[in-house]
Amino acid sequence: MLKDRIYYEDAYQKTFISRILHTSKDVQDRPYAVLENTAFYPTGGGQPHDAGTLNGIIVIDVEEVDGEIRHFLAEALHSNDEVEGQVDWNRRFDHMQQHAGQHILTAAFVELFSFPTISFHLGKGLVSIDLDVEDISPEQLSAAERFANEIILENRPIQTKFITEDELQHYNLRKQLAVTDEIRLVIIPEFDYNGCGGTHPRSTGEVGLLKIISTEKQKRKIRVHFVCGNRVLDQLHRKHEELSTASKLLSAPEDGVAAAIDKLLETNRATEKSLEDAQEALLIFEAKELITRQTDSVIKASFTNRTVQELQKLARLLVGEGNDSIIALLTAENGDKIQFVAARGPSATASMKAVSAAVLPLVNGKGGGNDAFVQGGGEKTMSAVELADLMENSLQK
Template sequence: MLKDRIYYKDAYRQTFTSRILHTGTDEQGRPYAVLDNTAFYPTGGGQPHDTGTIDGIAVTDVEEFDGEIRHFLESALHSKDEVEGLIDWERRFDHMQQHAGQHILTAAFVELFGFPTISFHLGKGLVSIDLDVENISQQQLTAAENLANQIILENRPIETTFITEDELKNYNLRKQPSVTDEIRLVIIPEFDYNGCGGTHPDSTSEIGLLKIISTEKQKRKVRVQFACGNRILQQLHRKHEELSAASKLLSAPEDGIATAIEKLLESNRIAEKALVDAKENLLTYEAKELLAEQTDSIVKATFTHRTVQELQQLARLLVGEGNDSVIALLAAENEDKLQFVAARGVSATASMKMVSATVLPTINGKGGGNDTFVQGGGEKTISVVDLANLMESSILN
């Protein structure tokens, strides 16, 4: 029976002895052992499995198959009647803290705002719950976090019991259990009553503290990520290291980093604006030089490592005000690709669609535009000079 399993009878049990019922190898070639009882918690209900050793051999995974718990091992066990198991207590207690914290935070959102939790995930760094709401405010997050920590600090007992389906009516459960046989309840008196098969500490104070770290939208739901107990210290250490590194890079005290970043961003915006202005001036000068070299109405030029955005801007300058009859044919070679832009002034009559219709099949490319302006790109099947010549021949023929 479930209630006889060691991890349910005593979640604090770190060592145990048990008999081997049978051993085997799964389809992936992983050796496993099935024992007559175990303190190893198998993956389930959002909580990861325990790790540890059995007779000194590392337990890498624990899963339940058709009512039997398989302990997957780094190597096969030698046949003998009785073995000794050792639980990785640091991992087990961390899971106990996080899972109990999830119960409390979930209950806090229900108690304060009626927000139900629809899923729970206990990850390596953070724990998350998905709330069945589309939006949540910072004030609501703070209120739920404060209530959760109040319950934790009150050192309330965390009780567990097995009941039958007929006994469910005696408890005000947060949601209906997903099982009908051997229903296990986890109870924080006068706050939360919930069906759960995970491991938890005996009192809320053992959770330590709970801190909401972040939220994100998940398909019209809100995912709340948080940490409890020792994980808060880990988060604090990591953030402190990042803050110290940023402080050194910015030559600013830690409490002045936000101001230093604002100044840096403003300087960056000014520099970017100056760079854009400089590029525009250079393109304007380049357009004037190309027009000065013009011997007829066509301005043809080739480039290396030129973005299509620069080609577009240069083409518009070439056919702009005062250059009504000009046709600009620009081609660029960028690594293994060819790109082109063709534009005409308002008094030119040639259709730029003829350019793309001629060029694109040759370079296996794609493009678009209209009679006055087209652009496109494709494979480097010909040289950039041949591309420009092909563009010119398409409007001269």
């Protein structure tokens, strides 16, 4: 029976001795052992499996398959009798803190705002619950977090018990149960009554502290990320290291990092604007130089490491006001890619789409535009100069 399993009888038991029922391998050739009884919690209900050792061999996974708990091992277990198990207590207690914290936070959302939790995930770094609501305010998050920590600080008992289906009527459960036999309840008296198969501490005080980290929208639901217990300290340590590093990089005190970043962003925006203005001035100068050197109505120019956006701006300047009859053919090599732009002035009659259609197959490329202005690119099957020559040849045809 479920209630006879060691991790349910005593979630604090770290070592145990059990008889081996059988050993085998799964379809992925992973060796596993099935024991008469175990303190290892198998993955389930949003809670990951326990870790540890059996006779010194590392337990890498624990799963319940067809009613038996399989302990997957780093290597085959060479024993046919008894085995000594050692549960990784740090991992077990962390899971107990996080899972109990989830019960408390979930109940807080229900108590304060009637926001039901529809799923729970206990990850390596963060824990998350999905609330069946489309939106949530910072004030609601703060209120739920504060209420949850009040329950933790009160150090209320956390009780677990197995009951029958007939006994369910005596408990005000938070949600409907999916099972009807061997029903296990986790109870925080006068606060939360919930069916659960996870491991939990004896009191809310052992959860330590709960901190909501962030939220995100997930398919018209709100996912709340949080941490409990020792993970709060881990998050605090990590964030303090980041803040300290940022403080040193910015040459600002830690409480002045935000102001220093604002100033840096303002300076960066001004620098970007100055750079854009300078680039625009250079393009205007470059266009004038190309027009000055032209000998006929076609201006060809080839470049290296020029973006198609720059080619487009330069082409528009070349065929702009006062240059009605000019046709601009610009190409550029960018790594293993080649790109081009073709543009004509208002009085030129050649079709730039025809130019694009002529050269795109040669570079296995794609492009778009109209008769007056096109752009495209593809593989660098030739140099930028050769591509420009082919574009000019297509005009003559």
